[in-house]
Every structure is written in structure tokens, then in C-alpha cells.
Amino acid sequence: MPQTINIDKQNIPFSEGQSIIEAAEQAGVYIPHLCHKAGYKAHGSCRLCTVTVNGRWVSACTEPAEAHQQVENNTRELQSQRRAIVQLLFAEGNHHCPFCEKSGNCQLQAVAYSLDMHDTHFAHQLPQRSLDASHPDVLLDRDRCIQCELCVRASQEYDKKNVFALSGRGPSTQLIINSESGKLKDSQINKNDEAIKVCPTGALMNRSKPFSIPIGQRQFDKIPIDQQNTCVPDTTEAST
Amino acid sequence: MEIIDKNKGKRIVIDPISRVEGHGKVTLLLDENNRLQEARLHIVEFRGFEKFIEGRPYEEVAVIVQRLCGICPVSHHLAAAKAIDQLVGVNQLSPTAEKIRRLLHYGQVLQSHALHFFYLSSPDLLFGFETDLHRRNIIEVIKDFPDIGRQGIQLRKFGQDIIQAISGKKIHGVVAVPGGINRSLDIPQRDALRAQLPDILKKSKKAVAIARDLYLSNIDIHKNFGFIESSFLSLVDSKGALELYDGNIRIKDKAGKIFKDQLDDNRYFDYIQEEVRSWSYMKFPFLSELGIEKGWYRVGPLARVNNCAFISTPLAEQARKEFIQFHHGLAQAPLAYHWARMIELLHCAEQIENLLQDEDITGNELVVKGCPQEEGIGVIEAPRGTLFHHYKINEEGLIQKANLIVSTTQNNQAMNDSVREVAREYIDGQEITEGALNQIEVAIRAYDPCLSCATHAMGKMPLKVELFDHNGELLDTKIKSSV
Numbered sequence: 001m002p003q004t005i006n007i008d009k010q011n012i013p014f015s016e017g018q019s020i021i022e023a024a025e026q027a028g029v030y031i032p033h034l035c036h037k038a039g040y041k042a043h044g045s046c047r048l049c050t051v052t053v054n055g056r057w058v059s060a061c062t063e064p065a066e067a068h069q070q071v072e073n074n075t076r077e078l079q080s081q082r083r084a085i086v087q088l089l090f091a092e093g094n095h096h097c098p099f100c101e102k103s104g105n106c107q108l109q110a111v112a113y114s115l116d117m118h119d120t121h122f123a124h125q126l127p128q129r130s131l132d133a134s135h136p137d138v139l140l141d142r143d144r145c146i147q148c149e150l151c152v153r154a155s156q157e158y159d160k161k162n163v164f165a166l167s168g169r170g171p172s173t174q175l176i177i178n179s180e181s182g183k184l185k186d187s188q189i190n191k192n193d194e195a196i197k198v199c200p201t202g203a204l205m206n207r208s209k210p211f212s213i214p215i216g217q218r219q220f221d222k223i224p225i226d227q228q229n230t231c232v233p234d235t236t237e238a239s240t
Numbered sequence: 241m242e243i244i245d246k247n248k249g250k251r252i253v254i255d256p257i258s259r260v261e262g263h264g265k266v267t268l269l270l271d272e273n274n275r276l277q278e279a280r281l282h283i284v285e286f287r288g289f290e291k292f293i294e295g296r297p298y299e300e301v302a303v304i305v306q307r308l309c310g311i312c313p314v315s316h317h318l319a320a321a322k323a324i325d326q327l328v329g330v331n332q333l334s335p336t337a338e339k340i341r342r343l344l345h346y347g348q349v350l351q352s353h354a355l356h357f358f359y360l361s362s363p364d365l366l367f368g369f370e371t372d373l374h375r376r377n378i379i380e381v382i383k384d385f386p387d388i389g390r391q392g393i394q395l396r397k398f399g400q401d402i403i404q405a406i407s408g409k410k411i412h413g414v415v416a417v418p419g420g421i422n423r424s425l426d427i428p429q430r431d432a433l434r435a436q437l438p439d440i441l442k443k444s445k446k447a448v449a450i451a452r453d454l455y456l457s458n459i460d461i462h463k464n465f466g467f468i469e470s471s472f473l474s475l476v477d478s479k480g481a482l483e484l485y486d487g488n489i490r491i492k493d494k495a496g497k498i499f500k501d502q503l504d505d506n507r508y509f510d511y512i513q514e515e516v517r518s519w520s521y522m523k524f525p526f527l528s529e530l531g532i533e534k535g536w537y538r539v540g541p542l543a544r545v546n547n548c549a550f551i552s553t554p555l556a557e558q559a560r561k562e563f564i565q566f567h568h569g570l571a572q573a574p575l576a577y578h579w580a581r582m583i584e585l586l587h588c589a590e591q592i593e594n595l596l597q598d599e600d601i602t603g604n605e606l607v608v609k610g611c612p613q614e615e616g617i618g619v620i621e622a623p624r625g626t627l628f629h630h631y632k633i634n635e636e637g638l639i640q641k642a643n644l645i646v647s648t649t650q651n652n653q654a655m656n657d658s659v660r661e662v663a664r665e666y667i668d669g670q671e672i673t674e675g676a677l678n679q680i681e682v683a684i685r686a687y688d689p690c691l692s693c694a695t696h697a698m699g700k701m702p703l704k705v706e707l708f709d710h711n712g713e714l715l716d717t718k719i720k721s722s723v
Binding site: 019098099100101131133139176207209210211212213214215217 | 408415418609
């Protein structure tokens with residue numbers, strides 16, 4: 001008899017060592033998230049996956065699943081808090097969906113839709129952030145970076161290159177490149193790297209086939225993210 | 241309408257101008273006897289796309305710039321795409337890409353022309369220029385002339401259906417990519433569009449008849465309404481035929497004689513310049529050879545139908561011949577724009593029919609590669625006239641400089657002159673009524689201006705600041721030159 005946790009009155013089986021979000025994903029239960037991706041070390045930074053366990057607020061990506069946990073996920077209060085987090089992310093960066101190539105494949109946008117976000121609510125900070133277009137095939141647009149560090153982890157753990165890191169504090173935090181010039185062109189990045197594919201927004205893009213996925217065929221065009229049993233958009237087609 | 245007493249005279253402001261795309265106003269300065277002193281069309285909104293695309297990657301540009309407009313985004317998308325093709329070193333698209341882009345363009349021109357004629361202008365033409373304000377709208381047209389109203393809606397919808405089928409959305413879709421397109425039509429989509437064609441062709445032909453008959457029904461007034469004489473500029477193909485997607489420049493002078501022909505549109509800066517004036521965000525283009533005073537010209541349907549030697553599709557060519565015969569070779573009346581516009585609508589419907597029979601539109605060869613360049617220029621005939629997009633990029637592919645000469649901009653002087661002519665005829669020395677002021681808007685509407693597309697004078701606006709005391713005495717003036 002497998003052990004179970006209870007999420008929103010539904011018993012969910014889990015395996016030893018799984019986090020709450022991993023157990024939920026395995027059972028097809030959607031918990032909003034941005035910095036989490038299956039197969040990656042938990043990061044716990046975006047706080048979007050915050051749930052309550054036996055009345056205590058925890059992030060579902062870092063909290064181990066334990067038998068008999070009573071987890072609240074899809075509640076009005078939690079969804080409202082999550083919406084506010086996403087609104088802050090939009091207000092802190094420069095996210096212009098109408099001309100962003102990632103639109104329709106963007107996890108940030110898809111989460112915003114699923115949380116019924118209609119505006120940013122908070123005043124736009126309009127930060128001045130630099131763009132790195134030095135590499136012929138890879139574009140880094142820091143305007144769209146939400147500092148989830150998925151690219152940092154992917155570059156270290158999957159690509160074994162260590163191209164990216166976060167530097168600075170508070171509003172000055174930005175993604176930096178591990179190269180002598182600090183530019184992508186002098187780094188070891190390659191257009192097929194996992195670090196690019198894993199980006200949940202349009203911050204890291206493969207430039208070799210721009211806008212090649214027609215509207216209507218993008219990942220979230222027809223099925224909302226909360227009805228897709230997946231964590232991160234599959235951008236393989238766009239990236240190759 | 242706002243009337244401001246200024247000392248002994250009056251300043252009348254029509255703000256906003258209604259039933260046009262974008263935001264503008266007209267000011268009329270009258271003396272104490274209602275004698276007209278000055279009449280101006282001002283564009284009061286500012287967009288600044290030329291500036292804020294600087295520093296963005298070139299591959300985004302065709303998607304960004306189409307946000308200039310909600311009526312003709314396809315034109316900006318395609319003009320930018322043509323410029324970007326040059327940036328990636330592609331001079332010849334695959335047959336599928338070229339034909340899909342053309343099909344999209346014809347759908348765009350058709351829907352825009354239908355929108356303008358039936359939704360925006362037909363209330364004036366059907367009810368009369370001075371009819372009660374509350375009747376001058378498409379809802380009243382549908383009530384009193386249901387067949388005409390329905391026809392306009394169906395024609396526009398067909399154009400939008402084409403746009404949606406190709407670009408994924410009716411407004412602000414994406415299909416053009418550097419060196420080609422991201423999808424062709426699938427067969428069910430093509431067949432669904434084909435099925436609508438017999439009805440659309442019939443309605444398009446009828447649209448020409450409606451525009452012609454309305455124009456002729458009151459010809460003594462219509463032919464002189466806002467009358468001005470100008471040169472005309474447009475694209476034509478190598479044989480001089482009407483060309484909306486890709487061609488060379490032809491300019492006819494005000495007598496109808498060809499002044500320049502087969503000019504390379506990629507060298508537009510050799511023969512077109514732009515002047516900036518302090519009271520409008522819209523520039524004033526002119527032909528360099530003729531100078532500011534004499535070099536202004538008109539673009540759009542009237543220019544294209546006047547300029548071309550023939551139209552390649554039979555029904556539109558027949559309509560063009562009748563139009564040219566009536567005008568003895570060259571039409572100058574602004575209200576003749578409507579008739580010319582519907583001839584183009586018919587041409588688009590015929591071209592769409594041709595393309596929907598072509599197997600290439602379902603092909604798979606979508607993108608061609610080339611050797612990248614640092615500069616690209618795309619020129620297209622948008623619904624409102626010739627549209628120039630010009631971009632320069634750096635070695636990283638980021639936009640360094642952008643120049644957009646938008647169709648409406650090129651009609652700026654003509655619209656101002658037509659406004660002045662109508663004001664002289666219907667305002668000067670007369671009692672001013674709302675209906676009389678609508679006559680001015682009718683003249684502007686004839687050009688189908690897209691004011692939001694046309695305002696890009698950032699950093700070049702001359703500025704004059706005047707400081708008055710409480711008695712209205714001028715204390716100080718500061719002038720910032722545009723040069």
C-alpha cells in the first residue's frame with residue numbers, strides 16, 4: 001500500500017524522497033511554479049508553489065512529501081498570493097508579451113493567465129537592463145529574466161559548462177556570463193544547450209529560427225498550463 | 241467642437257476628428273467677421289516607434305512595428321519583413337512564402353478598404369455631409385441601408401478571415417519571419433476561403449458600383465469638394481501595372497504626365513525628404529527635386545489608380561478604365577479616393593481568387609537563407625499608400641537606426657490643403673454649425689488617414705514656447721529649431 005498525502009481533499013501517492021510538488025506532478029495535480037523543473041534540484045526562490053501543510057505555509061518544491069500531510073493548494077487565498085507574486089515579477093522586469101517571441105510558449109505568461117491576472121497592479125519599475133546579443137545564435141534579454149536560476153542550474157548540472165550566475169543584490173541583481181569579456185560570444189554557450197531550453201521566459205532565446213512556431217501551435221495556445229501535465233514548456237522545436 | 245474666443249477672433253477646434261484611425265484635431269482661426277485666417281490639421285498623438293526599437297534585435301522588428309496600428313498591422317508587418325529579408329541577405333523568397341505574403345496583403349487591403357468605405361465614410365455619403373450627428377454611423381447605415389451595411393461587414397470579415405487563417409489572428413498575428421514565413425495554408429483552410437469567393441467577388445463588384453454611383457450622384461459638389469491638384473506617387477510593376485506588394489516607384493505630375501518612372505524604391509532617400517513643422521507630430525514629405533513648396537504629393541488608392549497603366553485583373557481593369565475615362569485621364573478630386581479605393585478592393589478580391597487556386601500556397605518551402613547585410617529597406621503599398629521601412633543594424637543584429645515614412649504622412653500637405661479648401665467654401669464668412677464642420681472631416685476622411693501610424697518626429701520637433709502675462713501681452717518667446 002503506497003503512502004499518500006492529501007492535496008485539496010485528494011489522496012496522492014508519493015515515493016520516498018519526493019517533494020510535494022513532485023508527487024503532485026506525478027498525479028497530474030498542478031501547483032503553480034516557475035523556478036522548479038522536474039529533474040532539477042529544488043530552488044525554492046520564486047515562492048509561487050507555496051501551499052499550506054497542516055496549516056503551515058511551505059514551498060511545495062522544497063518540502064518533502066510525508067504520509068498524511070494535509071495540503072491546501074487551490075484555495076482563494078493562495079491563488080491571490082500567487083497572483084500578487086506574478087504581478088510583482090511583471091512589474092519588476094520589462095515583459096512586453098506582444099512582441100516577445102516566447103509569447104504562447106512562455107511559462108510566466110501562462111501562469112499569469114492561469115492565475116487570472118489581468119494587470120500588473122503594482123507600478124512598473126522599468127529597470128534599465130542590458131541585452132547581450134553578442135552571440136550569433138543565442139540572445140540574452142535581461143529585461144525578461146525572473147532570476148529563477150534554472151539556466152544557472154542547467155548549465156552546471158546538464159551542460160557541464162557553468163556559463164551563468166546571478167550577481168548583485170536586490171534590484172541590482174542580474175544574470176552574468178562566465179567569460180573573460182562577460183559576453184555570451186566568449187562563453188561556452190551553444191544554441192542547443194539545456195540552459196536555453198529551460199528558461200521559463202524569453203530571457204534566453206535561440207536566435208537561429210526566430211518566430212518559427214506559428215500562432216495556434218505554441219504550447220499554451222490551446223491548453224492552459226494548469227491543464228497540462230508538464231512543468232516547463234518544450235521549446236525543442238523552436239530551439240533547433 | 242470647441243469654440244474659443246481669442247481677443248476679437250475665434251479659434252474653432254474640431255477635436256477629436258471622428259471616424260478615422262488615430263487621434264488628430266483641426267483648428268480654424270477666424271476673424272471677428274468669421275473670415276477664415278488659417279486652417280490646420282494637427283496630429284496630437286505621439287508614438288515614437290522609430291526611437292524605441294533602437295537596440296532591439298532585428299528579428300523582433302516585424303512583430304513590434306505592426307503594433308503601430310490596429311487597422312493595417314499587416315502592412316507594417318510585411319514592410320518590415322521585406323526590409324528584414326534584406327538584412328538576412330534574401331532577395332528572392334520561395335514561391336510559397338512570396339504568395340502567402342501576397343495573399344495576406346490582399347486580405348489586409350481588402351478588409352481595410354471595406355472598413356473605411358462602409359464603416360467610416362458611407363454614413364457621410366449615404367445620409368449627406370450635414371446630416372444629424374447621431375445618424376452618421378454604421379449602425380444607422382445598417383438600419384436604413386441593410387444590404388449595404390451587411391455587404392461592408394461581410395467584405396471586411398472575409399479579409400480578416402484570410403489574415404487569421406495565415407497569421408493566426410485577425411489582428412497582430414505573426415507569419416513573416418526573416419527570409420520567409422512560418423507557415424503556409426493547409427488545405428481545409430484554403431477550401432473554406434475558396435468557398436466564400438463567389439459571394440465576395442459579387443459583393444466587391446457591387447462595392448465599386450456603390451462608390452461610383454454615390455460619387456456621381458452629386459457630382460457637381462463632389463468633384464470640387466476640397467479640390468486640390470497634386471503629383472501622385474505609387475508603386476507599379478515593371479510594365480506599369482498596379483502593384484501592391486513589390487514594385488518600383490512611379491510619380492505623375494499634376495497634369496497626369498509621368499514625371500519619374502521605375503525609380504528604385506530602395507533609393508527612396510535620393511528623391512524623398514521630410515520637413516518638420518512646429519504644430520504637428522506628423523512630418524511633411526516632399527520630392528527633393530521640386531523642393532518643399534512644389535514637391536508635395538499624394539499617395540493611396542487615388543495615386544495608384546491614377547498612376548498605373550493597367551490593372552492585371554479583368555474586373556478591376558474594367559472599373560479602372562471607366563474611372564479614368566470619366567476623369568479624362570487623371571482624377572484630382574479627394575472624394576474620388578472612395579471610388580478608386582473600391583476598384584482596389586475588387587482587384588484584391590480577384591487576386592485572392594487567383595492565389596487560392598495556386599498550389600504553391602500550400603507548399604512546404606518556407607524560408608530561404610542568405611548572407612546578412614547591415615541595411616534593409618522594405619517598401620509596400622499599404623491601404624493608405626506607399627509605406628517605407630528602413631533599418632540599419634550593428635554587427636550584433638541590433639537596430640541602430642530606423643526610418644518609417646508612413647502612407648498618411650505623405651498625404652499630410654494634401655489633407656491640410658483640402659481642409660483649407662473646404663473651410664473656405666463652407667465656413668468662411670458663414671454661420672458655423674456642427675454639420676458645416678463635419679464637411680471638414682469628410683475631406684480628411686476621403687484620404688483614410690491613419691494618424692497613429694504617422695507620428696514619429698521624436699527628437700526632431702521644433703518647439704516654440706510663448707510666455708504671456710495676465711493681460712495677454714507677450715513677455716518672452718523661446719524657439720528650438722528642428723535643424
